[in-house]
Amino acid sequence: MKGPKPFGFLALSVPALFRLDLVGAQYGNFPATGDNGDNGGIFGVGPDIFLSGFISPDKISGTLSLGSQSPPLSQVIPSVGQVLFSDASPGGTGPYPARWFTEPDLPAHTIYAPAAPPKDGKAMPVVVWGNGFCINVGNSYHPFLQEIASHGYLVIANGPPLAAIEMNFEDFLSSEGIASHPSQQTQAIDWVTAGKAGRYGNIDTKHIASAGQSCGGQEAYSSSYHDTRVVLTMLFNSGVFIPSRRYLLKALTAPVGYFCGGPIDLGYAVSLADYALLPEGLPAVWASLDTGHTGTYWGTNGGKDAQAAVAFLDWWFREDQIAKQKFVDPGSAGSLVSQDWNVTMKNID
Template identity: 40%
Template sequence: MRLRSAFLGALLLAGAVSGTASASPPSAQGGSGPYPAGYETTIRLVDHTVYRPNTLPAGVKLPVVVWGNGACRADGTWFENILTEWASHGFLVIANGRPNGSGSTDSRMLTDSIDWAIAENSRPGSKYRGRIDTTRIAAMGQSCGGIETYEIADDPRLTTVVLWNSGLLSDSQNALLRRLRTPIAYFIGGPSDIAYENAMDDWRRLPVGLPAFMGNLDVGHFGTFDQPNGGEFGRVGGHWLKWQLKGDQASGAQFTGSPCGLCATEWVVQRKNL
């Protein structure tokens, strides 16, 4: 039994934290990684916010992370702490919505982000030309943004998908689970998270053989997104990205092995086929 009405209210009303068409320079430096990062906008993807190392690292290709906001809110800086953190570890992170934007998003905007990154990697004159690893792409989203992530999860360009404080609202949507084809991770806020029952129901219905990780941290639906660098969610999400998109086996050990790195911590862990 899913928590349909209560969770729907959270999708529409709750968040997790806290222009013009011309391009803007990167914001102030941030993140704990080796590449201090900020965000910018671009006329070629006007309804999004792009997080990147402020100085693109020489000889390093940036894997891509596309992000859907909680409440499907078109504010690309609503999750600034955690997105800046991931960008500082050498990822190109593209969030739905402009900085401090308003209105609503949809899953098509995640696909637009992937299209843009691939185009920029080959476009003459682009500062990103040859700097993006277009073979390593993650789709992620919090709450309503997680539903958006499910909706594009069968995109053949994706390497992994991640849901934060999210799960399907109705059993009528279960066909989306059958379309999953890449490793998936869930980072949920424990039993007090309004999305908990939905996420656990999805977990039980995942396709046989699909590599999957479920981590519950008792922080509720608002997670740790408002903490510096995204708090514990930022740290663990960074490890998942470094493992899945960069092949970092030390990061992978957080999720694999007996015990895994997270298994003896405050996280409640479940695993399938990892």
């Protein structure tokens, strides 16, 4: 496996990283909870990331191949406009066509589940999800999350479903009103463990994963921190961007899966650094597919990222040996390696 290449996002951000870290987690201090009000929580990049000068919108636009005169958000990422306009029609390739729902007693979230409770009584593990940019829009990763749910999972995303956000990208990145927080994932866990999700089927609250993409991955770290109800953590295109906060990884107790988009992904180098510093003996998988930071989430049925996520969940939560072989045996049918992923792992039996 080739070593990580330097990435401009990190180099440009170094001075601000140290400034922001003064108001965030301090080295050697293990907070009681993961949500300290920062973007991404204690594993995140500090408060008001874009307003603080961590990295300017024109620079982040460049990392996403955007011009300085950026279009409305619905045009920033291919298909995101259609995603945000998406209705709740069932879909996905799994045996249980899934859709999104809302619940009056969980108003800050969007729930993805089979359109009808599985008639076979299949146990449904839970995934709590943090969106990229920590955006509080629960249907922003619609194809990806719907695909996972169609395989018999209950997915609860941060934020209510919204219509398309017609906002200049710079204005969007500077807007606090649409930011989510790790505490929302904790709220989702509280809600589901209190038995509130019974109408969706046989909910398996013994198997809860905290997951997220980019800033949402930092939320996943922060919501799994000191919460023993979370038994699996999954980060997509994400990691700890402030080196002096990486010591917090030592407090993680759940196995971790990293899925990134190759050397051009701003989550590539940091996920490798995190992987190397996880607690001794903690099972972990690191996988990379050359898709860049935006992955395949908005492709048909979430693309290869969704396929990998489902296989990972089936392996860990259902002890599915075929799913496990896709990771551990490059020669197996449908292996990640055969799909052009680069995979490494440790502490795996």
